[in-house]
Amino acid sequence: MPWPLSRPGARLVGGCCGTTPEHITHMRVALDDPARPVPSLLRLPGEEPQAAHLANMLPPTRLARRLAEGQFVVSVEMSPPKGFSAERVLAGAATLQAAGANVINVADSPRARMRMSPWAVCHLVQTQLDMETVLHFPTRGRNILRVQGDLLAAHALGVRNILWSWAIRPRWASIRRRSILTMWCRPA
Known part of the structure; x- marks a missing residue:
């Protein structure tokens, strides 16, 4: 197959x-x-990176090092909170860390429901627990400018492990001529 x-x-x-x-x-x-x-590898025309620029590159993440060394990695997926408080997510991540989890995977709008930005959750887990995260990054609903902007935002927040996924069409994607307002006001 x-x-x-x-x-x-x-x-x-x-x-x-x-x-x-x-x-x-x-x-x-x-x-x-x-x-x-x-x-x-795709090579685009242009100048090769300068040695000074390469020296400023960040070192591999702990996750990247573990994977490169063939170590077993325990990764647990968590959903962002539905409100503005991340206390329960942080408490859960701390419990998982104490139990041996190496990485927390943070989903992006699971079940197509409004939740806190996964970038924010990743940032909070990393800064408050010193635990690496993996940001789920589906491409659905993102044009190239949004993809670039979102990746820059993740990098600015220190989120460097990205799980990229191809878009999964929402249930309503096959319905033509449906406005955003209609989708917002009435469940599919």
């Missing part, structure tokens, strides 16, 4: 709700396929 994410060069993949052992087996087979083309 061909698997689309292996073509652009994915090396680390996972699943969510509904992922079965059969799905995982297919993912593993697709990633281990020696015939799988490995994409070459």
Whole structure:
């Protein structure tokens, strides 16, 4: 079974709700396929980075180092709070950290419900608990300027582990001529 994410060069993949052992087996087979083309790096025309600029690059995150060394990583997903207080999320993350979790994955608007920005939650966990986070970064609803701006914002907040995902269409995406106001006022 061909698997689309292996073509652009994915090396680390996972699943969510509904992922079965059969799905995982297919993912593993697709990633281990020696015939799988490995994409070459895209080189854009322009100047090469200067040595001084490279010296200012940040070192790899603890998560990146653990993965590069082949260490087992315990990662737990948490949802941002529905209100302005992150106390429960921080308490939960502290409990998970004490139990051995290495990283907290912060979902982006799970179940398409309004919640605190995942950037803010990542920043709070990292600064208050000194625990690394992974920001879920779906591309749905984002144009290229928004993607760039959001990534700059994450970097400015110190969020450097990003879990990028392709867009999953909302349930109402197949309905034509539906306005934002209609979607806001009436549930789908």
